[in-house]
Structures are given as C-alpha cells and as structure tokens.
Amino acid sequence: MVEMLVEAQNLRRVYQRGENSVVAVDSATFAITSGARIALMGPSGSGKSTLLYLMGGLDTPTSGKIAWTALGDRKSLRPQKIAFVFQMPSLLAPLNVVENVALPLLLGNIEPYVARKAAMEVLERIGLSAIADKMPEELSGGQAQRVAVARALVYRPRLILADEPTGQLDRSTAKLLLDVLLATLEGTDTALVVATHDRAVAERLDSLWYVRHGNLLTSSNKQLALGN
Numbered sequence: 001m002v003e004m005l006v007e008a009q010n011l012r013r014v015y016q017r018g019e020n021s022v023v024a025v026d027s028a029t030f031a032i033t034s035g036a037r038i039a040l041m042g043p044s045g046s047g048k049s050t051l052l053y054l055m056g057g058l059d060t061p062t063s064g065k066i067a068w069t070a071l072g073d074r075k076s077l078r079p080q081k082i083a084f085v086f087q088m089p090s091l092l093a094p095l096n097v098v099e100n101v102a103l104p105l106l107l108g109n110i111e112p113y114v115a116r117k118a119a120m121e122v123l124e125r126i127g128l129s130a131i132a133d134k135m136p137e138e139l140s141g142g143q144a145q146r147v148a149v150a151r152a153l154v155y156r157p158r159l160i161l162a163d164e165p166t167g168q169l170d171r172s173t174a175k176l177l178l179d180v181l182l183a184t185l186e187g188t189d190t191a192l193v194v195a196t197h198d199r200a201v202a203e204r205l206d207s208l209w210y211v212r213h214g215n216l217l218t219s220s221n222k223q224l225a226l227g228n
C-alpha cells in the first residue's frame with residue numbers, strides 16, 4: 001500500500017538577514033509517498049537544503065502548509081521516522097563507529113545492548129563490520145559517509161533525506177555510497193530524497209525534482225531537467 005508520508009502546499013521560507021530578507025523557498029507544492037526515490041537538483045543557493053529541512057521538520061515554513069500524513073506530528077518525526085544524511089560526515093569524534101551508529105537508538109532510550117546489536121546488524125548489512133571498533137578520525141571520507149548512512153538506517157526510518165551525501169567524495173566512492181544506500185533500501189518502502197549536483201546520482205533515482213530560485217518543479221520524468 002502506498003502511503004502519503006509528506007504533503008506540502010505553497011511552502012515559502014524567508015530568512016531575515018538584518019534589513020534584508022532572502023526568499024530561500026518561494027513556492028513548493030509536493031507529495032512524498034512511501035517507496036519514492038527522488039533526486040532534488042538545482043543550482044547552488046536555489047533552496048535544496050532549505051527544502052530538505054522543511055521536509056524533515058527541522059525548519060518551519062514562513063507560510064504554506066506541510067503535514068506528515070502517515071507519520072504523525074512534527075515532534076515525533078526524528079530520529080525514528082525521518083533520518084538525515086548530511087554532506088559532511090557528522091560522526092561524533094569520541095565515539096567509535098558502532099557507538100555512532102547506535103546513537104539514535106540510545107537517544108531513543110533503547111537498551112544499550114539492543115542498540116549495539118542493531119547497529120552491528122546494519123554495519124554488517126552494508127559491509128562495514130570490520131571497522132566497527134574504529135574511531136571516526138581513522139576513517140576515510142567514504143567510510144565515514146557510509147557510517148553516516150548506517151546511522152540513518154538503524155531505526156529503519158520511513159524517509160531518508162540526504163543533503164549532497166556524495167559531495168565530498170570522488171566518483172568511485174560516490175558510486176559505492178549510492179550502491180550501498182540503494183541496495184539496502186531495495187524491497188523496502190522507505191522513501192529517499194537526495195539533494196545533489198551530481199547527474200550520475202540523479203540518474204539512479206526514479207524521480208527528478210528541480211529547484212530554481214526557490215521554486216520547485218516536481219516530475220517523475222527525469223529527461224525533463226536532465227535535458228536528454
């Protein structure tokens with residue numbers, strides 16, 4: 001059954017910078033359904049990150065409506081139902097890999113033993129169990145980013161929002177990261193939205209949404225904005 005995870009109408013987000021206001025998102029109307037695989041493309045500064053934050057309830061719109069229809073209210077979204085992956089690996093330096101992956105569960109008051117076991121299972125699934133005891137500073141950029149993906153997956157979220165997850169990686173490491181993410185999500189109804197400048201990433205997803213000057217064009221037709 002396809003479920004409506006996020007529904008938004010006429011979202012607008014204006015940032016106030018002193019006397020000036022910046023319209024980061026001008027008008028966005030969209031729906032994210034379970035199982036969707038969406039690429040969010042657009043020039044730098046067009047509003048992609050702001051849109052992801054709005055989708056995940058990390059930010060609130062200046063006007064317009066957003067509802068997490070099948071997920072519940074904003075306060076209940078993270079980390080269980082919606083997980084973020086950011087461009088810079090955001091691992092906590094004093095914790096080793098398995099502790100970093102287990103962290104969302106620990107913050108959700110899951111028993112440490114159960115959290116560690118679940119974290120080890122995700123690390124195994126994505127081929128990282130050998131580095132479970134390493135500290136973040138010992139990891140390559142690609143490994144750190146895959147650990148961040150593991151951490152996003154540990155709660156089996158309904159929606160993953162990834163902001164330029166391959167932005168700091170070389171081409172082959174970026175491909176590996178996406179391979180891991182898509183393979184792990186295959187057969188699940190977890191939805192995925194990836195903000196990216198990389199066409200190779202966008203081409204592997206089912207829908208392409210394009211943002212320009214804060215305006216969102218949603219489409220399932222990738223050809224449209226890829227111009228092929």
Ligand SMILES: Nc1ncnc2c1ncn2[C@@H]1O[C@H](COP(=O)(O)OP(=O)(O)OP(=O)(O)O)[C@@H](O)[C@H]1O
Binds near residue numbers: 016022025046048
């Ligand atoms: N906290 C903030 N305060 C003020 N202005 C902001 C803030 N966050 C973003 N902006 C502005 O809003 C606009 C959209 O920014 P956003 O980061 O959403 O774009 P983006 O498409 O993700 O860019 P990039 O591809 O470079 O990451 C930009 O003009 C940016 O400078």
